[in-house]
Amino acid sequence: MIAAVEVNGPVVIDAPDVTLRDSKVLACNADAIVAIRAGRPADGYNADRTRVKNNLLGCSGSPEERADRGVSDVYGSAKGLVISGNNIWNVSNGITVENDGLVQGNFIHDLGHRPGDHHSGLSTHGGASNVIFDMNTVLLSxxxxxxxxxxxxxxxxxxxxxxxxxxxxxxxxxxxGGDTGAFAPAEGHIRFVNNRLSLVYGREGHCGLYGELTAFSPDHPDEFGNNVWDHDLRSPFP
Incomplete structure (x- = not known):
């Protein structure tokens, strides 16, 4: 376990069953503030079951110096990750996971923007399986x-x-909603339920600039329900 430390520079986790908690990690101009590497045993990368909990993860510099990611499953192969209770700022993307991961109770805000950036707060990028995004606050411009x-x-x-x-x-x-990219459509069981959409930073009537939801197919055994505006609990969806 790594606990209650302050680090100026990225943290790289290659071993299994490592916990990073209650710490402050500042890393500018980095690929990831916390890089979790698994799936390449020949290189010694086997960071399954990593826990990243209750940390401050950010960049103290300008947006031009921001890190690319807050927490990253670098090769998309780490299993059993728990990423919870972290405060993440001045990054391009907050948290990326792919396999058997729980991402819960994180606060992602004030992303660092460079021209040409396409940001996301919480993301999977291909082959996501058994991932849970629950009770996070993600505030984007x-x-x-x-x-x-x-x-x-x-x-x-x-x-x-x-x-x-x-x-x-x-x-x-x-x-x-999963139906985007070279391997769309998604295989199914993609659920968006009980989320709240804020008008803070959004154009009037929309959390998103172009709409609330895209690339989601109701033809699969998916679920989309009870997602409402935060200020009045009305649904923006038919």
Whole structure:
């Protein structure tokens, strides 16, 4: 366990069953503030079951110096990750996970924007399986961003992803629903339920610049329900 430390520079986790908690990690101009590497045993990378909990993860510099990611499953192969209770700022993307991961109770805000950036708060990028995004707060602006929460199928189809009880704002859309990328459509069981959409940073009537939801197919065994505006609990969806 690594606990109650202050680090100026990125943290790289290669071993299994490591916990980083109650610490402050500042890393500018880094690929990831916390890089979790697994799936390449020949290189000694086997960071399954990593826990990243209750940390301050950011960059103290200008947006031009921001880190690319707050917490990153670098090779998309780490299993059993728990990323919870972290305060993440001045990054391009907040948290990326792919396999058997729980991402819960994180606060992602004040992303560092460079020209050409397409930001996301919480993301999967291909082959996501058994991922839970629950009770996170993701506050984005609308400056060249994708969405607070994105499920992409860039490298393989997503399946069994649950997005629940999150508070989100900003973005081109509030959510990307898995049917996008080279391996779309998603394989199914993509759930967006009980989320709240904030008008803070959003254009009037929308959490996202172009709408609330995109790349989501009701033809799969997916679920989308009880997602409401935070200020009056009305649903923006038919």
């Amino acid at each position: 609308q400056e060249a961003v994708s969405a607070p929460i994105v499920v992409y199928s860039d490298f393989a189809s997503a399946r069994n992803v649950s997005v629940s009880r999150n508070l989100v704002s900003g973005g081109s859309y509030c959510f990307y």
